Amino acid sequence: MRPKVNEVFIPGAFPKYTYVSRESEEYEETYESRLRYCLNTAGFLTSIVGPSKTGKTVLCEKVIGLPKVVSLTGNDFKDAEDFWITLAKKVRLPLGTAFVHQESLEGEGLAGTKEARTASRSESYGSNKDEVINFFKNNDLVLVIDDFHYATENMQYEIAYQLKDAIRYSFKAIVISLPHRSDDAIRKNGDLSGRLNLVNIEPWTPDELKEIAITGFEELGVTINDSLVTSMAQESLSSPQLMQSNCLNLGLLREDDPNIDLETLNVEILNKTYKRTSLNHLTYQEVARKIKAGPYTRGKTRKSYTTIHNGITADIYELVVKAIAVDPPTVRLSTDEMKQRIDSLIEKAEDKPERKKIVNTIQQIQNIINTSEQMYQVFEYKDEQIYILEPLFLFYLRWGKL
Ligand SMILES: Nc1ncnc2c1ncn2[C@@H]1O[C@H](COP(=O)(O)OP(=O)(O)OP(=O)(O)O)[C@@H](O)[C@H]1O
Ligand SMILES: [Mg+2]
Incomplete structure (x- = not known):
């Protein structure tokens, strides 16, 4: 008899069926x-x-x-x-x-x-x-x-x-x-x-993460296309826990509807999977909100930028958070990469913020983090690089409700 999906993929404890030796x-x-x-x-x-x-x-x-x-x-x-x-x-x-x-x-x-x-x-x-x-x-x-x-x-x-x-x-x-x-x-x-x-212990490589899905779906007797496995490994950002969660949610969605096709690249089902996984990490909603709000402005309003997303506006703090979240997901971003990401989010060329302003905003966010509790310690800005210390936070920024 085959094990159940939730016995194979275990995001919170010892994964008997999908333990990967690295x-x-x-x-x-x-x-x-x-x-x-x-x-x-x-x-x-x-x-x-x-x-x-x-x-x-x-x-x-x-x-x-x-x-x-x-x-x-x-x-x-x-x-x-x-x-x-x-x-x-x-x-x-x-x-x-x-x-x-x-x-x-x-x-x-x-x-x-x-x-x-x-x-x-x-x-x-x-x-x-x-x-x-x-x-x-x-x-x-x-x-x-x-x-x-x-x-x-x-x-x-x-x-x-x-x-x-x-x-x-x-x-x-x-x-x-x-x-x-x-x-x-x-x-x-x-x-x-x-x-x-x-x-x-080194961070996990995409290939090591893929092994969790490969072993697990084989155990379940489900054929899964490599493109799905690759996408999940990329979104899981070096975290075996996220990979286990994503595989579990994909497996459960398919269990609910066996007609779901996992033998080709199925973007719709992947998006659904990631949204489900983000629900396991709702605590990061609060973290994201606090960072997006930035420091207290004493009643002043911040400059508002029109973004390429249907003209939705955002201030500089919201832009920094959006820039961290866009494709491709990565746990390390230089100031220059941040500038490029922010520029590409803004509709009008003349609106693009100066590099200095971006650096200042990131430093302000770092101050907020430094004076907040453990849960907020999600990134560190050091030597002109943003390091995402908590992959679950980045995953939440990409797929969760902000
Ligand atoms: N070797 C492995 N093979 C497959 N999955 C793993 C492996 N190691 C960890 N995982 C997955 O990641 C989850 C988290 O692992 P674990 O709790 O050991 O991490 P940790 O480094 O101790 O975390 P923390 O920093 O919170 O203490 C596990 O519950 C499991 O789902
Ligand atoms: Mg531990």
């Missing part, structure tokens, strides 16, 4: 064998760094096996709690006296105080830590700390300190973080130098 240029082997090697190097900590949604977590699950992964995030470690107690709670390991000791301190309202930390620490060094390390070793467990950058700076150094010591006893741990987010506590920590195995 070759890393840097290590000249697959990411799986690189990670396996790292984990088999006793006395070393593994640090994985890669852009958002490139499969860091899924890679760990593949190599370690889901039941053996003990997954925590930077957020889970709190200053007031001993590192080993946090781990023990996670694996539901009842600890000896030291655990009780910390709890009784909590009862006395002393938790989080310096005395409490010293007390629970000095006891935990002998017992908690050994118990947790043994438990992990006896059960072949691997600690995976995701989103390391979410821990406070203090905590990051505390985690690094505890891990540095633990790895000497063959405790297996992986720390995952995003590029552009600080993990200096790990990668630039002198104490860890010579004890660190690095795994740098």
Whole structure:
């Protein structure tokens, strides 16, 4: 019996049927064998760094096996709690006296105080830590700390300190973080130098993304034309998650109507697919709106440009957003490319904004981003280039309702 579409394409979890093994240029082997090697190097900590949604977590699950992964995030470690107690709670390991000791301190309202930390620490060094390390070793467990950058700076150094010591006893741990987010506590920590195995995850190539669709539709017994697969890979912008979503939505549309032809280039069905996928990422509507609105104008109105799209008008902020979204989709745009894209959107030659004005607008947008929450960190303007840090945002700009 064939699996169902939603069992084959899984945008939010481990894709059993459509897992793609990728070759890393840097290590000249697959990411799986690189990670396996790292984990088999006793006395070393593994640090994985890669852009958002490139499969860091899924890679760990593949190599370690889901039941053996003990997954925590930077957020889970709190200053007031001993590192080993946090781990023990996670694996539901009842600890000896030291655990009780910390709890009784909590009862006395002393938790989080310096005395409490010293007390629970000095006891935990002998017992908690050994118990947790043994438990992990006896059960072949691997600690995976995701989103390391979410821990406070203090905590990051505390985690690094505890891990540095633990790895000497063959405790297996992986720390995952995003590029552009600080993990200096790990990668630039002198104490860890010579004890660190690095795994740098590269963005996905179109061919690697295509493999998700090829394997998946084959699994479903559906013949699909290469032009459809190529288009989905291009729109998915180096994100395997977007590729999984697009394949899932295309597969579901076809399931609803088996007469839909996937054996030729079917632009109509692709557009429908992308619009559906954009609905999964409605959070970016708010981000797009905030960027389009630009900074507060104190009641002044901005110059309005007439665009080539049925004479619809747009101000400079709206133009920048539109220019990022037009064909071909790309996660990196130079200032000159932005100028060309904006010019080509404007109806009258004499209206075309100066380069300086465009740069200024992009910088203003960067200011808005810098002073907004995590979700808004979608691009970075650096060295005359716009880098789209979040492919889902660009996808939303292209296919979602703004
Ligand atoms: N090797 C792979 N083969 C096929 N699909 C994959 C692969 N890796 C990731 N994906 C798809 O991408 C999704 C996101 O992967 P994952 O959660 O591992 O990324 P991540 O890098 O950990 O993201 P985040 O930065 O949010 O932690 C998965 O749920 C899956 O749909
Ligand atoms: Mg992850």
